[in-house]
Amino acid sequence: MGISVSMKVNGKAVTAEVEPRTLLAAFLRETLSLTGTHVGCDTAQCGACTVLVDGRSVKSCNVLAVQVEGSSVTTIEGLAPAEGLHPMQAAFKRHHGLQCGFCTPGMVLSAVELAARPKPPTDGEIREALDGNFCRCTGYQNIVRAVKAGLADMGGAQ
Amino acid sequence: MHPFNYHAPSSLKDAQSAKGGDVKYLAGGQSLLATMKLRLASPSDLVSLAGIADLRGIRADAAMLTIGAMATHAEVAASAEVAAQVPALADLAGGIGDRQVRNRGTMGGSLANNDPAADYPAAVLGLGATVITSKRKIVADEYFTGLYETVLEPREIITAVSFPVPKKAAYEKFKNPASRFALVGVFVAQTAAGVRVARDRCRWRGSIPGRRDGSRARETLVAGVRALARRRHERPERRHPRERRIPGAFGGGARRARRGGRGLGGRGYRASKPPCIPDRSTRPPPSSPTAATSPSGASRRRSSSR
Numbered sequence: 340m341g342i343s344v345s346m347k348v349n350g351k352a353v354t355a356e357v358e359p360r361t362l363l364a365a366f367l368r369e370t371l372s373l374t375g376t377h378v379g380c381d382t383a384q385c386g387a388c389t390v391l392v393d394g395r396s397v398k399s400c401n402v403l404a405v406q407v408e409g410s411s412v413t414t415i416e417g418l419a420p421a422e423g424l425h426p427m428q429a430a431f432k433r434h435h436g437l438q439c440g441f442c443t444p445g446m447v448l449s450a451v452e453l454a455a456r457p458k459p460p461t462d463g464e465i466r467e468a469l470d471g472n473f474c475r476c477t478g479y480q481n482i483v484r485a486v487k488a489g490l491a492d493m494g495g496a497q
Numbered sequence: 498m499h500p501f502n503y504h505a506p507s508s509l510k511d512a513q514s515a516k517g518g519d520v521k522y523l524a525g526g527q528s529l530l531a532t533m534k535l536r537l538a539s540p541s542d543l544v545s546l547a548g549i550a551d552l553r554g555i556r557a558d559a560a561m562l563t564i565g566a567m568a569t570h571a572e573v574a575a576s577a578e579v580a581a582q583v584p585a586l587a588d589l590a591g592g593i594g595d596r597q598v599r600n601r602g603t604m605g606g607s608l609a610n611n612d613p614a615a616d617y618p619a620a621v622l623g624l625g626a627t628v629i630t631s632k633r634k635i636v637a638d639e640y641f642t643g644l645y646e647t648v649l650e651p652r653e654i655i656t657a658v659s660f661p662v663p664k665k666a667a668y669e670k671f672k673n674p675a676s677r678f679a680l681v682g683v684f685v686a687q688t689a690a691g692v693r694v695a696r697d698r699c700r701w702r703g704s705i706p707g708r709r710d711g712s713r714a715r716e717t718l719v720a721g722v723r724a725l726a727r728r729r730h731e732r733p734e735r736r737h738p739r740e741r742r743i744p745g746a747f748g749g750g751a752r753r754a755r756r757g758g759r760g761l762g763g764r765g766y767r768a769s770k771p772p773c774i775p776d777r778s779t780r781p782p783p784s785s786p787t788a789a790t791s792p793s794g795a796s797r798r799r800s801s802s803r
Contacts, residue, residue: 360499383597398598
């Protein structure tokens with residue numbers, strides 16, 4: 340019943356035997372024990388399970404592990420350097436962009452994808468871009484502030 | 498979801514001849530996987546189309562824009578060719594779902610699924626596009642047959658869609674405030690042959706006025722606006738008389754709002770619910786049998802005591 344799947348997760352090559360119906364979120368959390376990827380709604384609405392697949396944000400609860408065969412996956416665990424925080428994580432901390440923190444891994448990864456845009460997004464564009472990530476605590480004000488600052492810091496770091 | 502066999506062919510031929518009884522083709526999976534998780538679909542075999550290079554790519558010339566079935570919404574939204582030839586289509590693609598969904602969801606998947614709340618069907622109809630499959634070419638007016646239904650046969654795979662380049666085109670939709678799906682979406686295009694109008698569905702209870710060909714677009718728009726108005730709990734007296742009689746798909750809340758008086762639903766909702774433990778002091782006098790059973794009577798009384 341099992342089927343072999345190979346991918347890069349946070350820079351490390353991974354090969355495992357999975358059932359075809361295994362979702363990427365379950366694969367990351369249960370097979371690889373990378374529990375930083377959170378499963379909120381499990382219906383592809385809330386975005387807590389957002390990870391980057393080949394640099395693009397996807398909801399890992401709505402993707403099969405076998406669909407990302409050969410791809411490169413980045414989870415929240417793979418974002419930060421060995422010591423300290425990724426600039427986006429640091430910005431979320433500095434601007435109080437989280438309260439309970441459940442949505443934060445998805446928020447941060449979703450925000451990191453925005454760095455690939457040719458010019459920095461406006462507040463309105465950030466809000467629009469975070470359409471697929473729900474936060475039930477903050478009311479989004481500080482998240483938008485954090486994302487703006489994080490993107491500026493990422494630009495500076497590069 | 499139920500277990501299934503998974504196939505990842507690299508050619509269209511292999512995809513068509515994949516083994517299995519109940520075969521479903523998997524494009525981006527943004528609708529199909531959710532459907533399977535709810536066990537509304539349980540195919541025995543899932544055939545991924547992601548590895549088939551022929552289904553990708555966007556090609557344009559002066560008169561025609563051809564988009565591969567596996568082009569994601571994000572790719573269509575960001576494509577320079579699409580932006581130059583049919584900017585309305587790029588705009589439409591950039592407004593589907595959310596960013597994560599646009600990174601996975603595909604045009605072919607959307608058209609094969611034909612969700613009435615999807616955006617692409619209106620563009621295909623509005624622009625008079627041609628759906629190209631592994632077996633034939635289907636003109637837009639003949640492709641869609643009903644909610645979630647198309648003329649596609651089992652094992653027929655959409656390979657691309659060709660859009661004639663219009664003189665002008667635009668797409669507009671009302672989003673459901675919670676789900677962000679289109680309550681109603683309308684695509685209008687000025688083509689060489691004249692003006693075409695097409696709509697996606699509105700969540701109108703009962704029969705859906707208007708047809709996919711846009712021949713009753715005006716009625717459809719009006720219905721969509723009314724559906725929106727109902728969601729926003731407009732004052733009942735401003736509604737169409739027929740709507741007052743129909744509880745509506747979202748009618749529970751609207752009905753309670755009306756019982757609680759005009760304005761927002763919250764108060765009416767609370768007031769219309771009988772208290773768990775009846776309090777003697779708030780009970781209706783025994784001489785008023787209608788008030789004893791009528792939630793509206795209860796709400797009036799409680800409102801006035803506050």
